[in-house]
Amino acid sequence: MMKMPEIIMRLPDWMTAILNTRPGLLTSVNDRMRFVIDLARLNIDHKTGGPFAAAIFDEAGSLIAPGVNLVLSANCSVFHAEIVALMLAQKILGRYDISDGGKINYELVTAVAPCAMCFGAIHWSGIDRLTCGARDEDARAIGFDEGSKLSDWVAALNDRGIRVARDVLRDEAIAVLKEYVAKGGILYNAGHRKNNSK
Amino acid sequence: MMKMPEIIMRLPDWMTAILNTRPGLLTSVNDRMRFVIDLARLNIDHKTGGPFAAAIFDEAGSLIAPGVNLVLSANCSVFHAEIVALMLAQKILGRYDISDGGKINYELVTAVAPCAMCFGAIHWSGIDRLTCGARDEDARAIGFDEGSKLSDWVAALNDRGIRVARDVLRDEAIAVLKEYVAKGGILYNAGHRKNNSK
Numbered sequence: 001m002m003k004m005p006e007i008i009m010r011l012p013d014w015m016t017a018i019l020n021t022r023p024g025l026l027t028s029v030n031d032r033m034r035f036v037i038d039l040a041r042l043n044i045d046h047k048t049g050g051p052f053a054a055a056i057f058d059e060a061g062s063l064i065a066p067g068v069n070l071v072l073s074a075n076c077s078v079f080h081a082e083i084v085a086l087m088l089a090q091k092i093l094g095r096y097d098i099s100d101g102g103k104i105n106y107e108l109v110t111a112v113a114p115c116a117m118c119f120g121a122i123h124w125s126g127i128d129r130l131t132c133g134a135r136d137e138d139a140r141a142i143g144f145d146e147g148s149k150l151s152d153w154v155a156a157l158n159d160r161g162i163r164v165a166r167d168v169l170r171d172e173a174i175a176v177l178k179e180y181v182a183k184g185g186i187l188y189n190a191g192h193r194k195n196n197s198k
Numbered sequence: 199m200m201k202m203p204e205i206i207m208r209l210p211d212w213m214t215a216i217l218n219t220r221p222g223l224l225t226s227v228n229d230r231m232r233f234v235i236d237l238a239r240l241n242i243d244h245k246t247g248g249p250f251a252a253a254i255f256d257e258a259g260s261l262i263a264p265g266v267n268l269v270l271s272a273n274c275s276v277f278h279a280e281i282v283a284l285m286l287a288q289k290i291l292g293r294y295d296i297s298d299g300g301k302i303n304y305e306l307v308t309a310v311a312p313c314a315m316c317f318g319a320i321h322w323s324g325i326d327r328l329t330c331g332a333r334d335e336d337a338r339a340i341g342f343d344e345g346s347k348l349s350d351w352v353a354a355l356n357d358r359g360i361r362v363a364r365d366v367l368r369d370e371a372i373a374v375l376k377e378y379v380a381k382g383g384i385l386y387n388a389g390h391r392k393n394n395s396k
Contacts, residue, residue: 007207077322117318124275148354156346
């Protein structure tokens with residue numbers, strides 16, 4: 001008899017304290033990005049994953065769901081920070097399209113521009129706004145791979161009604177990437193060509 | 199106090215019977231594809247999701263993990279068939295890179311060519327072989343969207359050491375897509391532009 005396991009995804013325990021002391025509305029984009037960059041740094045400090053974090057906010061700047069990279073701790077290559085945040089937001093809101101058919105606006109804030117997988121996931125999530133800190137090339141500069149992405153991925157999202165802002169606190173986001181490497185963080189990789197996913 | 203839920207992913211109950219009566223090795227690619235197309239049809243019949251299925255096989259043709267589209271039933275836009283199969287295979291094998299650093303070969307068989315998200319996920323999964331039934335345009339022909347993909351996505355995977363075979367039992371895979379529409383299946387969509395994800 002062949003039985004398939006359940007997959008359980010949960011945030012690291014250290015996130016509880018963050019959520020209990022979180023600020024109220026983060027009305028400025030810099031504040032939202034700083035919150036996310038702090039999560040990325042805490043994910044390194046607690047050794048729960050790569051130097052990547054993301055979060056979904058509603059239009060007022062209220063946190064709906066955070067996400068951190070859980071690839072190593074969950075042994076799951078799908079659990080990038082953006083995917084984790086999107087899955088949680090959909091669970092919390094009770095719908096796979098968080099926009100509810102385009103009626104409600106949500107923003108995905110990510111410390112580093114999305115990889116090829118997360119770029120694709122954004123299509124189906126219902127967010128209408130993507131805000132990025134570090135760029136693809138910043139992740140590549142420390143040895144992570146972003147995958148084969150359209151060179152004009154920003155335009156492709158724009159064409160689908162998703163606005164994209166880049167370089168928000170880029171230097172602070174880069175600093176976390178460098179900190180990961182300086183602390184000997186694993187550039188985990190997958191596959192026959194030793195690609196490093198973020 | 200803000201508390202984040204757990205996300206639990208499990209296959210539909212009807213899959214148990216399939217797994218208990220599954221054949222041994224599926225040494226021919228047509229047999230592996232037929233198994234996957236049958237799963238896609240059963241996913242329609244049981245109303246557990248879209249007309250999409252996938253599975254991971256080892257090099258001998260032994261089933262490691264099946265997947266079906268669970269977007270509607272799980273309220274999660276990430277749970278495409280390919281993602282479900284990859285997550286299960288990684289859980290079962292106990293590693294996020296199922297190739298274990300390129301030492302072991304695994305094939306992802308999917309009834310329909312991967313969307314933009316699943317294309318990206320393939321990079322990080324550790325599979326070295328992708329086998330597709332229906333093409334992107336076949337999914338689009340019934341109203342599903344594949345997302346913004348590189349036009350040369352097959353070459354992009356080849357460049358990373360991942361072989362791609364297409365059009366395996368394409369007509370049978372298309373027949374399942376048409377059956378879904380004929381039975382009034384939901385072309386679920388996400389976002390402000392009403393994109394339909396597969």
